[in-house]
Amino acid sequence: MSRTEQDLQPAWLLHRRPFRNTSLIVELFLPNLGRVGAVVRGGRKDPSLSPFRPLLVELKASGEMYSLRGCEPRAPTLYLQGKALYCGFYVNELLTRLLHRDDPHPDLWPLYEQTLAALVEGDMLDVVLRQFEIGLLEDMGYGIDLGHDIQGAPVRSDCYYQLDPEQGLRAAAQGYRGSDLLAMLNGDWQADTRRTARQLCRALLAPHLGDKPLKSRELFREK
CATH class of the missing domain: 1.20.1440.120 (Recombination protein O, C-terminal domain)
Structure with a gap:
């Protein structure tokens, strides 16, 4: 699959870290792309960007990483504890x-x-x-x-x-x-x-x- 703009597709968030003032760099896992890195502009306050929450994401190629253009839950968050x-x-x-x-x-x-x-x-x-x-x-x-x-x-x-x-x-x-x-x-x-x-x-x-x-x-x- 070429790194062009994609429709919403299933994903899991593996890791996130702060980037600049309000943004994030996230590591996502997708069935057809594997592990990808993406920049989320102003994403620090987005509660959907959490591990163990099934996601639908829209990605756009942006240099060495993707840009996350859209994100929404596709199912309830998995409840893991202890x-x-x-x-x-x-x-x-x-x-x-x-x-x-x-x-x-x-x-x-x-x-x-x-x-x-x-x-x-x-x-x-x-x-x-x-x-x-x-x-x-x-x-x-x-x-x-x-x-x-x-x-x-x-x-x-x-x-x-x-x-x-x-x-x-x-x-x-x-x-x-x-x-x-x-x-x-x-x-x-x-x-x-x-x-x-x-x-x-x-x-x-x-x-x-x-x-x-x-x-x-x-x-x-x-x-």
Whole structure:
């Protein structure tokens, strides 16, 4: 899609920051455009420009970023509170940090909306995050095969594996238990599996996030 004036289209706001006296620079996520940056003239007082509020936006190309010409709610704001709210900020920060601007991710759009809906429900929040992280990595081309090692051999429940983030799982004398990896693959989220999934996803994300810490993780530690 060329960067010309668009009709109203669905969007989510991922991040906002002040710009000049009364304006904003916002990071938006759209199904056909991916993550885009946009300037909102005089937008600081607009209550619709908030995370977790489904939006319809009108964008116009303006240099390296867009100009937000119109914005209206397309559905009620999702009600996230407590840890679910921090999880929502974490998901938004991952998209802001990992997605390149103007790089469409149409398959990621439904996963993002499903993730927010699951956070509203409030059950097994860590599992919701792991499923999002795995789906995000796969969509970016950095996913790994949980069912096979880098030699193509099936993962065995009685073996251990180390992670090579660029290639996948390598059989080893210690590391991630094969039984936990297979449980992740099959959606069997027992306590041990959830701990393994957290460690594995962090290791997979680390090369792409770099040394700059995630602000949303600080919120979890402060709470």
